[in-house]
Amino acid sequence: MAPRHQPARQPAPRARRRSPRLVAVLSAAAVALSGGLVAGGVLAPASAATTTGWADWEPLDGGPGSWSTSVAPLAGGFPGSQMSSDSRGGGVAVISGATTWLSAGTPVGQRYGSSRDEQYLNLRPRVDSSTGASTTTYTFDRPTPASGWTFVLGDIDADQVQVSATGADGRLLTATELGYQGGFNYCAPGLAGKPSCTGVTTDVPSWDSTTRTLTGNAAAIDTSGSAGWFEPSAPVSTLTLTFTRRAGFPVYQTWFAALARDVSGVVSDVTPGAEGPLKGATLTLLGPAGETLATSFSGPDGSYSFEGFTATDGYQVELDAPDGSIATSPVRLPADLSTTDASAVDFTVRDIIPAAVSGTVRDSDGLPLGGVTVTVDGPGGPQTVVTLSDGSYLVDSVPVGDHVVTVTAPDGYTALTPPLTFTVPPDSQTPVTDQDFVLQAAPEVSLSGAVTASGTAVPGALVTATGPGGATLQTLTALDGGYSFGDLAPGAWSVTVDPPAGYVVLGAGTREETVGGTDVTDVDFALAALGAVSGQVTDEAGTPLAGVDLRVDGPEGPGTLTTDASGAYALDELAPGTYTVSVVPPEGYTVAGPESVTVTVTAAGEVYADQSFVLAAVPTPEPTTTEPTAPPTAGPTTEPSGGPGDPGTGAPTTAPGALPPGGTGTGGDGGRLPTTGSDPAAPLAVAALLLVVGVGTLAVRRRGAAGR
Template sequence: MVGALPAAAATTTSWAGWELLSGSPGAYTSSVQIAAQPAVSATVTSDSRGGQVGVISGASTWLAEGTPVGAKYGSSAGQPYVNLRPKADNATSPSTTTYSFAAPTPASGWTFVLGDIDADSVRIHAVAGDGHVLDAAELGFREGFNYCAPGVVGKPSCTGDAADVPTWNPTTLTLTGNQAAADTSGAAAWFEPSTPISSLTFFFTRRAGFPVYQTWFASIARDITGTVTDVAEGPLEGVELSLTDANGTVVATTTTTTGGTYAFPGFVATDGYSVRVTPPDGKIAQSAVSQDVDLTDEDGVADFTVRDIVPVAVSGRITDTDGLPIAGVTVTIDGLTTTTDADGRYVIDDVPVGDHTATITTPDGYTLVTSAPPFTVPEDSETPITDVDFVVAEHPSLSGTVQSNGAGVAGVTVTASGPGGSTLSAVTDANGDYSFPRLPAGEYTVGIEVPSGYSASGPVARDESVGATDVEDVDFELARLGAIDGVVRTDGGTPVAGVAITVEGPDGTQQVATDADGAYGLGTLPPGTYTITVTPPAGTAVVGAASRTVVITAAGEVVVDQDFTLGAVVVTPTPTPTPTDSGPAPTGGTKLPATGLAPETFLWAGIGAAVLIIGGILVVVSRRRSKGD
């Protein structure tokens, strides 16, 4: 991991650590750890092309404290970031880079920054933990800035223009560089999402030049502290406490020290935390056993008071049919309520003499199987009543995988429409897996949203029946879209603009023209066989074959270097026909190219030569006759 995260103390900031890129162009992978507590990490997949890509040290390029994001998160000098490129260098072949988070991100306390957005554009697609796509407000665009602009405190040794910043379109969720698509330095923008994210995708497209873009992540951490005090004995040492995050995961445990104090230091500055105390044997919390804590704007404090249990105490446990504990279930006895702990246990004391019935609020996704029977608290009894237990059955789950060319596809939205018209959403993880846990029995239609950069290789929806057991292997297959690019030059190496290129493939025929650099390209091409044909401009001819055939497979290859060469047209001269003994010269002859002599000159020269030859023959014959006489 490059750039390991430091331990937090009070309010601290840190920049993300990265694993170095592995794989090859078109199929890179990595991982990034944005925060340590709770761990905010993601697996990264990208079909970026190669060349100047990778995890960069931050030694020569960084976000200074004088930038808007640096003012809040500190300087990133010496902290790593990632460089990536388009899938191919044309306007129809964006790269797709997806960050699949191990658990939904916090709703605050972190940022991502996109840099070097000048001669290119990047569209952002983020999917929440519940499957909905984030809108502009939830993505939390803060502002564009230029980290190379004069006057930026602590900036690297680069030169930029403060007015050269990307433009944010909240409708298309797209950052676009300067209007001229000029390759400049320092154009960047930062975001602070306000909704937990399961998947974050950047679609990066070249507009001109040699495009490379940068991505940084950073987080803020704060502390939770408190005390545990007994109403009679004062501060208690050795009391256990646990911390749960907004995802319902226990992210830390600790015990009180001398003075009854405890601390959970260095947790992401967000809301949704809950601190729970486990009172020592024979004691119970004076009020609630847990407290909510919000670290969004400041450190948190959660103090607890405990007391001796007052007879008579009633306790029990809630488990599923496999004997596994169910935490957080509300239990009620005669208006007195509490919730089960991580081991599924609960205690309610001061239950009066008489007959009682305990009830629970059955959690979502479960069915009550066994209720605790009624019980009686005898007169003058101080004996605790135990084993007032409940059993619940977990509803079955439906799960599957979305794959392309044998590999899982991350960040795909999957929906399940079921009884009563309800629709649930899930997002595939880094392995392409998804799951709908604890579904009520019924008929479901499960479908996928084909993501950008892919086409469907089979059905995009399936009907499934959910009964009493889990439904597995509800899989879908995608094919990655490919691209073609090349250059048209003269035989002297000069690029030729405006040349028509025709590409015939599975979806029909497309035509593009070469740009000022002689380059052409097509993206979003489904698997199949493609024929590429160049139409030479007037006065030119193709050197070599004017057509070629390439194949794109489900791997979505970028077929590069499909180049053509043009040369000047060479006209082959055709001599003008001459008269024959049988008549005049045939018509339709073509004059010779200009040589300084007209064609008739050659005609008279030929006749003269013939006369000389005939004359020479006569002389020879005459001499022979003379000698013979």
């Protein structure tokens, strides 16, 4: 019966947990190992079933700002990966899944089963601010399959996650290729098999395909169970998650899982008179990219199998017939595991009939080239075969006569060996060998560089290259900040960097480069981290003051801020430069202490907190009472006299230059009296006014008396 496959490479042993469903399948396999052997020591085939593998994580290494770990392959054919993150500490860990899990009742659980007791990863932002996003990157050992696996982001509430991935060719995958499947709440009431958390069915994150961002509830409130899941539809080389705090102190969770299925078939001998199963044929399982995943051998009944490989399309099984035999079916057959097991990948072979023609196809470095088409043309018409993984090919039943052997160079190669000729003599059974070809790979010119901030690598920055004819390529910088575009057409290329959240470009954000016959290197960009300044305005008692204006002077010119209800102010996303914040006291207040603060933001992106101001209320002055003043006198202070000099005139009894009583009245100046230095008309007018008032008052009194 079918023997188990042998992996192409043997990783170092490590303890690995399996999902309950996968454990059941492996237990069945163990029974087969212990009691299912048939004659000849070949294993009986295990029953086919879809299995699920959830991610196993190594313990975290490093510390806050620099975490790393590795993730084991999820299933056969799925690559392992290395993770790095600049998340802050506190709650960051690989979690066992014993208290929080994705139940079988969730959308992802309906497809991949429950994740109970399966590991997941808790991470946080780099710092607890809107500009302190953390960047987490998974770098796979080789591109992932194009389907059959998922990643889930959980506890998305008071935060948001931008999802970016690069494909096998280094380009940035589209939102469609990321394969967002929807949001759900794994704590929702009534959900079968859920953990003991309490959530709301409608509390699910929203997905913006334009920015590839998964955002929690609109109020940015800390809740439970909000999650979203993805099934990529293209191979993934790197996966980057940029996690940003919106409020509070959030964490987010990450799960990985894959479906696994089996490939099996039968190898049959169709040699006339010897038809039946063929034992001992070598079969190789190739991945979607042509990589060797595992080998197996046909058993006495001709059967073989490869078990537990990621449920995707693009696999191929390659047959290497035993010595003396040649395949009559194609030597490579496709195997599609995307919806079910591939259980009928069958081959046929027959004995070789001389004369046979054989050879190899290699590159200019001597490495074998599999999958290359070779044609032998002569009497009876052309015969076409495809080279095996070791570069070899074989054509038997070549008739007598002259023949020409040609090779069809695949894309990216040119043939260095011209067509070969040979002759098969009459009655010859001698094989024709050494019909070998050498192909040369076309030169691949690349363009590469790095993105840094203050000399530190910046992973996850989007780099776009636009070349001749408008060809556009995109990629994300790796963990070391580096990026590369390969196999570029010659000509002018424009390279642009789009900084990730929390950074700004220093200097030119676009560089013009010319691609020729050699690699273009050191196309580097410098970024600066954005800074922030914040504080509070209070009175002398420490009470927050809302609505207070502050003036900000910086590289972009002046601006204003206003304190909120808690007296706080904040200025985020500050490019490098010097900033001065000055408080403008409202009416009734004065500044008690410094009226301004000046900070300098460098490319390191400093965050200045507690840049606060204190205002003092201006004292209200006490009201004052003014004593009334006496009215002015209406005339000279001396009483008028009725003396003989001028009876009844009101003139002073004595005045400078006046004659004494009994005088003649002539005066020393010929009879004119000297004045006192003031105009006599003023006192006369006042006297007249008083007389009128007095007469009026008397008349009123008399009228009042007459009316009584």
